[in-house]
Amino acid sequence: MKKASALLLMTAAMSLVASSAMAAPAIKEVKDSNGNVVRLDVADRPSNGTPGAIQSGGTKLIVDNSIVAASTYTKPTSIRVGIRANNNTANPISSVSVVPWYNYNIDVLPNEWIGSWPAQSLNAGAIAVKMYAWYHILHPKYSNCDVDNTVNSQVYKAGSSYSATTTAVDNMSGIGILNSSGVMFETQYRAGSYDSTKPGTNIMSQNGTHYFADLGKTWSYMTSYYYSGSTQFTY
Structure with a gap:
C-alpha cells in the first residue's frame, strides 16, 4: 500500500472532525449524599481537541498540545469567554466577553460545584x-x-x-497545581458519583469531592488523589 501524502492525511483528519462537529457532551445527574438530583452536568467534559466542542460558522476549535515553561506562569488578569445564548452548547458563539480573572472564577464555581x-x-x-481556565x-x-460559557468548557x-x-476562590488565591513534570495541565472534572474513589485518571469527581470532604479530607488530598x-505551586 502506498503511503498517503501529508496533505491527504490532513484532509482526512479534517473531514473526520467536521463530521463530529455536532456531537454533544453526554449529560449526567449530579446527586447529593441522599441520592437527590440537584442538577445536571456533563459526564465527560470535552478536552482540548475534542470534536464535540467545535463551533461552526467561523469560531474554530484549536488543537494545541504545546508545553509552556513553568517560568511563564504569571497569574492571568482576564479570560476571553465565548458566549452561547442560554449557556446552551447547541447555540453558536455570538460574542466574546473579556472577563476579569477573579470575576470569572467566582461566577463559574457556583455553577460547577454545589454551594x-x-x-x-x-x-x-x-x-x-x-x-482549567488558566490552562486554556x-x-x-x-x-x-x-x-x-457552557459545559464544553465551564459554565x-x-x-x-x-x-x-x-x-x-479566596481561600485558594495564590495556589495552583502542576503535573509531575512541573507543567500546567487541563484539570478535567465531571459529575461522578458521591463515592467516586477511583484515583489516577486525571479527572476529578465533583460529587467525589463532596464525599471526601464528608470524610474529613482536605482539598490538597483531593487534588493529589x-x-x-x-x-502545588504558589504565584
Missing part, C-alpha cells in the same frame, strides 16, 4: 476551575476566545457568585 457542599470540596473545586488561556480552545454566568464559593502526581 452548600463542605468547604474543602469547594476549595478543591476552586483549584480545578481555576487551573495558555492553550485557547477556540480561534477567538479561550473558553466558552460561566455573569453575576452568579455565591458567598461560600467566593470564599473558596484525582490528579495523580500533581504538585
Whole structure:
C-alpha cells in the first residue's frame, strides 16, 4: 500500500472532525449524599481537541498540545469567554466577553460545584476551575476566545457568585497545581458519583469531592488523589 501524502492525511483528519462537529457532551445527574438530583452536568467534559466542542460558522476549535515553561506562569488578569445564548452548547458563539480573572472564577464555581457542599470540596473545586481556565488561556480552545460559557468548557454566568464559593476562590488565591513534570495541565472534572474513589485518571469527581470532604479530607488530598502526581505551586 502506498503511503498517503501529508496533505491527504490532513484532509482526512479534517473531514473526520467536521463530521463530529455536532456531537454533544453526554449529560449526567449530579446527586447529593441522599441520592437527590440537584442538577445536571456533563459526564465527560470535552478536552482540548475534542470534536464535540467545535463551533461552526467561523469560531474554530484549536488543537494545541504545546508545553509552556513553568517560568511563564504569571497569574492571568482576564479570560476571553465565548458566549452561547442560554449557556446552551447547541447555540453558536455570538460574542466574546473579556472577563476579569477573579470575576470569572467566582461566577463559574457556583455553577460547577454545589454551594452548600463542605468547604474543602469547594476549595478543591476552586483549584480545578481555576487551573482549567488558566490552562486554556495558555492553550485557547477556540480561534477567538479561550473558553466558552457552557459545559464544553465551564459554565460561566455573569453575576452568579455565591458567598461560600467566593470564599473558596479566596481561600485558594495564590495556589495552583502542576503535573509531575512541573507543567500546567487541563484539570478535567465531571459529575461522578458521591463515592467516586477511583484515583489516577486525571479527572476529578465533583460529587467525589463532596464525599471526601464528608470524610474529613482536605482539598490538597483531593487534588493529589484525582490528579495523580500533581504538585502545588504558589504565584
